[in-house]
Amino acid sequence: MKLEALDFEDLDRFRIRLFILGGVVILIFSLLASRLWHLQISQGELYSEFSQGNRIRLISEPALRGIIYDRNGVILAENRPAYQLQLIREDTPDLENTLNKVSQALKIPYSFLKEKIEANKDLAQFKPIILEDDLNYQKAMFLETYQDDFPGVSIVIRPRRFYPHKNLASHFIGYVGIVQEEWTELPEEKRSSSQIVGHSGVELLLNDHMIGLDGGRQAEVDHMGRELTILGDPVPSVPGKNIYLNLDVRLQKVADEAMTLGGVEQL
Structure with missing residues (x-):
């Protein structure tokens, strides 16, 4: 018991x-x-958006700006390809280390790169930050060759404004730059974070005529932001309108030479 x-x-x-x-x-x-x-x-929606952005990207194709001709069809302003250095923060696990490596490899001051990052701190997720707008060929090819060492950094070919006659009639033709406060004056369909707009002269006066409509494509990318597969049909960009001026570049050259010989500098 x-x-x-x-x-x-x-x-x-x-x-x-x-x-x-x-x-x-x-x-x-x-x-x-x-x-x-x-x-x-x-938090499902937030993580879903982040994951989707890490996998699928909308890659823009900037529209070519309209060409400026003189009265005889001589080109005064056109577009030429340039190597643009871009960085996407979300694809860069160690931002400081990557900036240091880019600075040393491409001989670009670290402070300059840091300023670019700070100036774009409010940029939307997965939007590229332009670190350098016109990188030379040797530097661009070096980064392309060793891209695995620079996560989140890429080289993109973008159109850049070119004036074949340099300073000839530059006060009249004007110049362009990355959009800032002028962006709000553009039609909504022509707005882009990297849009080039006129800042003076004909480039400014006829800016809305020369700006085209950006195109783009949806693509699948890897963890470093490199493009793997294009999804669906790309949307082609629509170039801006060309402009013909009454200016005769030959007469302008003669006038400039006469002013120089006479000891008068062009304003």
Whole structure:
């Protein structure tokens, strides 16, 4: 009889331990379920957008700006390809280290690169930051060759404004630059974070005629932001309108030479 009582006591202790263990297991699963709900329901949309952005990108194709001709069809302003150095923060795990490596490899001051990052700190996720607008061929090819060493950094060919006659009639033709406050004056369909707009002269006066409509494509990228596959049909860009002026570049050259020989500098 005494042995049976002892067995019942052991059984009671076992039940108590089992009850406690069951409570701990239930608590752990409750915490896991709560965390899972937070990730999938509460933060699900945020993580889904981030994951989607890390996989699928909208890559823009800038429209060519309209060409400026003189009255005889001589080109005064045109577009030429340039190597643009870009960085996407979300593809750069160690931003400081990457900037240091870019600075040393391409001989670009670190402070200059840092200023570019700070100036674009409010840029939307996965939007490229332009670190250098016109990189020379040797530097561009070096980075292309060793791109795996520079995560998040890429070389993109973009049109750049070119004036074949340099300073000839420059006060009249004007110049262009990256859009800033003038952006709000453009039609919404012509707005782009990297849009080039006129800042003076004909480039400014006829700016809305020469700006085209950007195109683009949807592409799948890898973890370093490199393009893998194009998804769907790309949307082609629409170039801006060309402009013909009454200016005769030959007469302008003669006038400039006469002014120089006469000791008068062009304003």
